[in-house]
Amino acid sequence: MTRRTRLAALLASTAAVALLGVYGAQVAARATLQAPAPTPILTDRNGAFLTQLGHEQATPAGRRTEYGYWQVAPVPDRVARATLALEDRRFWQHPGVDPASVLRAVWQNLSSGRTRSGASTLAMQVARMQQPGPRTLWHKAVEAGTALVLTARYGREALLAHYLRLVPYGNGSHGIAHAARYYLDKPVQDLSWAEIALLSAIPQAPALHNPRHPRGLARAIARGQRALEELARQGTITGAEFTVARAQLATLHPPPLPQRPEALHLVLRLRGLLEAQGIHGLDPTDPRIRTRIDLGVQRDITAIARAQLAEWRWQGAQQVAVMVMRRQTGEVLAALGSAGYANTIGGAFDYTAEWRSPGSTLKPFLYAVALERGQLRPDEILLDVPDGASGIGNADGAFLGPMLPRQALANSRNVPAVHLLRRMGLEAGFQALYGLGLHEMERPADRFGLSMAIGSLPTTLDRLMRAYGALANDGVMRDLQWYDGQPLAEPRGVLSATAARQVGQFLSDPQARLPAFPRYGSTEYPFPVALKTGTSQGYRDAWTMAWSQDYVIGAWMGRADAGTMAQISGSRGAARLAQAVLLRLHGRTADALEAGAFPIPQGYEPIALCAQTGQPDDGQCGPTLTEYLPAGQLAPSRLASNAPPALASEAEAPRLSILSPEHNSRLWRNPELPPQLNRLPLRAAVRPNVPQVVWYVDGEPFAVATPDQTVYWPMTPGAHRFQLRLPWQDVSSSPTRIVVE
Known part of the structure; x- marks a missing residue:
């Protein structure tokens, strides 16, 4: 052998060793079972589809989202038999590469002059799905080596389960467990032979066999029929099973693709919470997450909020937000972040989490x-x-x-x-x-x-919801509960039960709201409700927070640019919205009176107090209110520290008189007019002038007005008594009596 020959041989062997080293390094780097984390499907509390959260990937064509990767353990027998019969019949015999399939593929490719068969085993497909690459001879060789190592390292059962976790089924779905739930809404263990055949037809060309399109479904059924024939030919299924499956497959129509409801802010909120907090006990074989959301309630409050906002737009309102939670548990049943994500001004902001003036x-x-x-x-x-x-x-x-x-x-x-x-x-x-x-x-x-x-x-609506939940639950604060398995802090007492109940009594007393909030308006309910309105400076924000025996709700109305609205206060815009939502939740109308009350502080008893002095009612003090005080511990009342020195020496009380209607009048309603037009004007005279007066009809407060304001009373048959009073002062007019016929 010449020197040149020896040198060439040495270089060749060195190159071969180097090539073998590169080959071995690439095989070693790929020879582990890898899969993205299972992606969850989110449902509402009743199991209705809400959304699914996937893995976003950047591709040359743009961003793409992939779903699934659910583990399959154990692999159902039918699925295993069908998969191996169609993809790798000698799976249990070969070491990861099937020599017989390789020889057959080489012969077919050489005899036809083009590539017709790749001879890829299931293990080789796993290697390719984990790290896709160009379909070159080198990559095929690396895949083959990787398949050998994977089979030896993990065993065939693990490889089969991993294949069924990775294989694509179109529309971003990966893995047969996810595909079974996504396309057929059932667990993989319950798939019939017809359903298995349909799904098995998809991976070869997912776009071509997309079962969500009529042509794709027809192609998938036709390919599935051929799959059934192959299973019958191989003896994987019996003749009776083949006959039944063939008939079922011919008429198989997957249910409609689950559509995300129009609640994008809610979906984004849930995704953020899951990313930040995680979930306890998530099943990797079926990672569906049941949220606390009730999509029926979500749809209702969305419709109500949009309708109410439309009535206020002419006064400058642009956006609205509403939250509903169960009072006892803190479960969030609905959260509307804006009137529309993309089709309203500032709709992309989630106003349940925006910092605003409360x-x-x-x-x-x-x-x-x-x-x-x-x-x-x-x-x-x-x-x-x-x-x-x-x-x-x-x-x-x-x-x-x-x-x-x-x-x-x-x-x-x-x-x-x-x-x-x-x-x-x-x-x-x-x-x-x-x-x-x-x-x-x-x-x-x-x-x-x-x-x-x-x-x-400033604060946010969701923070107000949690804090008002503490007021509504004897001072015990709970985290807002959004989904099952959410890590939650232990409930903790932030206020005494006595203080929380006292404030609840204050806020649920319609009589105590007079004269600022007239009776039978947007702040009154036919069942017990505690509520507080709020209006920020310049009418930039209108709020109402309220709770009943069952729910806590929060309503906000405002503008995306934090601009001013035209006198839309919390007691006008937001209170009407909150009232409509609570009435819908309770299935009540405004006139359906319902008995009940919030609990009073333990050890307290009711006592009538004079409204202006705080002393027990002696029958001479004028307006009174029922207050709850510790049993047997009534103390002398005291003026607040901001009492001005001249308070006790104010000028004499104004003189109030009723100009219309006239005393002892007898009036007739016009039967040809609609009821809403049969109204009686009420007019007052006050000297000297005062900011406000309260009209009483038949002993009950009817309206708060300025002295020169005309108030209209809907006429009802019978004898009636009218009187004017000053708010919270023992000053009143002589009564006026009339009869309406």
């Missing part, structure tokens, strides 16, 4: 904390009078004078709330709201000042 919705927590700490008594008199020190007035520009805490909170008076915060201390109030989860601000409390009591401290 208006007066924080007041109940200040009252609850003050009651719990002994800084406020339920029989204490607070003063709603002008206060130059804070420069804060009331939204209506009026002042109602001395009043009980029940009235001050139910009427949402700003001045008493500001003075209560001053009494508590800015920092103490700021930290109390932090402890309730209403903010995460690290700024000093004086950055917000006393206006923190009326909305300068």
Whole structure:
């Protein structure tokens, strides 16, 4: 052998060793079973499809989302037999590469002059699906080597299960367990021979055999019939099974593809929660996640919110958000983030999580904390009078004078709330709201000042929902529950049960809301409801938070640009929305009265108090309210610390008189007019002038108005008595009596 020959041989052997090394390295790098994590399907609490969350991948054609990869353990016998009969008949005999199939493929390819058979075994397909590459001879060789190592390392049963986890079924679906649920809505264990044949037809050309399109379904059925014939020829199925499966396959129509409901904000919220918090006990063979959402409720509140928003658009409202949760458990039944994600102004923002000014919705927590700490008594008199020190007035520009805490909170008076915060201390109030989860601000409390009591401290609707849930549940706070298996903190007491129940009593008393909120309007219900409205400065946000025996709801209305609306307050826009939602949830109409009440604090008893002094009613004090106080512990009432020195020496009470109707009138309704047009104008005369008067009809409050405002009363047959009164003062007109026929 010449020197040149020896050198060539050495170079050839070196190259071969190097090539073998590269080959071995590539095989070793690929010879592990790999699969993306199983992707979940989300359903509502009743099992209805909500969405599925997949793995997003960047491709030359754009981003693509892949689903499935559910584990198959154990592999159902029918699925195993069909898979091996169609894909790898000698699976249990060969070591990962089938020499007989290789020789047959080589012969077919050489004799035809083109590639007709790839001789890929199931193990080789696993190698290719895990790391796809060009269909070159080198890659085929690497796949073959990888298949040999995978078979030796993991065994054939694991390889079969892994193949059934990875194989594509079109429409982004991977793995037969996911495909069975996605296309046929059943577990893989329950697949019939006809259904197995249909699914087995898809992987060869998923786009061509897409069962969601008529032509694709026809092709898949035709290929499935050939698969059944092959299974029968091989003896995998009996003649009787073949006959039944063939007939079933011919008429098989998968149910409609599950469609995500129009609740994109909700889906994005759930995806974010799952990514951030994970899930306990997720089954990798069937990773369906049952959420707490009720899609029926979601659809209802969406329709109600859009209809209500349409009525307010002419006054500048652009967006709306609503949340509903079960009071006892904190389960979120519905969450509407906006009126429309892509087709409304600012619709892409999720307003259940946007930081906004809460208006007066924080007041109940200040009252609850003050009651719990002994800084406020339920029989204490607070003063709603002008206060130059804070420069804060009331939204209506009026002042109602001395009043009980029940009235001050139910009427949402700003001045008493500001003075209560001053009494508590800015920092103490700021930290109390932090402890309730209403903010995460690290700024000093004086950055917000006393206006923190009326909305300068921003928060979000979902935070308000959790905090109001604590008020509604004896001071016990729970995390909002969105889905089964969600990691949740242990419920914890953030307020005493006594303070929470006291505030609930304040907020559920329609009589205590007078005169700011007239009876039988948007804040009144035929069953017990505690509620608080809120309006931010400049009418930028309108809120209503409410709870009944069964539900807690939150409603918000506003603008995407944080601009002002035309006097859309919480008691107008948001309260009407909340009322419509709660009535729908309870299946009631506004006039269907229902008995019931919220529980009173344990060890407390009812007592009638004079509304202006807080003293027990002696029959001489004028307006009264029923308050609950510790049994046998009634203490003398005291004026609040902001009482002005001249309070006791105010000018004499105004004189009130009724101009219309005339006393002892007898009136007739026009039978040709619709009932809503048979109205009687009510007119008053007051000297000297006052900001507000209350019209009483038959002893019940009917309307709050300015003295020069004409009020219209719907005429009803019978004898009636009219009277004018000042809000929370023992000043009234002489009664006027009429008869309507």
